[in-house]
Amino acid sequence: SLADTAKERIILIKEINEKNCNFIFEDYYTSLIELLQAMAFKKGFNILNHLCLGYYLRDVLKREDLYILFDDLRYKRNSLTYYGNRMDYETAKQAIEKCKKIIKELASK
Numbered sequence: 035s036l037a038d039t040a041k042e043r044i045i046l047i048k049e050i051n052e053k054n055c056n057f058i059f060e061d062y063y064t065s066l067i068e069l070l071q072a073m074a075f076k077k078g079f080n081i082l083n084h085l086c087l088g089y090y091l092r093d094v095l096k097r098e099d100l101y102i103l104f105d106d107l108r109y110k111r112n113s114l115t116y117y118g119n120r121m122d123y124e125t126a127k128q129a130i131e132k133c134k135k136i137i138k139e140l141a142s143k
Contacts, residue, residue: 055126056114062133063111066104069140084108100139103132 050058070087074080077094081087088108092101110129113119121129 050127050130052123055123055130056120059121059126059129059133060111060114062130062137063107066107066133066137066140069137073140073143084111095143097139100136103136107132107136 067084067087070091071081073095074087074090079090079094081090085108088101088104091097091104107129110121110125114121
């Protein structure tokens with residue numbers, strides 16, 4: 035299932051350093067997306083883009099606080115993926131921590 039895949043992806047992540055921090059962020063972000071999609075599917079939603087997953091978080095789950103974090107992460111991921119803008123180590127570490135926070139909050143539901 036998507037939820038299991040999300041958990042397994044995180045288990046494989048090892049030490050974060052300056053060379054791999056952007057890749058690790060992408061893995062955490064992907065796990066977050068998979069978790070959100072699994073939750074949405076369970077409730078009958080078929081959400082195919084990241085922007086609408088954010089709206090699902092905000093409007094259906096009523097988590098404006100997590101939506102704000104998620105939207106910042108979505109922007110960072112798009113910047114990295116589509117424009118090649120790599121994050122510095124500290125920014126990437128902060129983004130990873132935001133991913134962890136959202137994943138933890140969602141996993142407790």
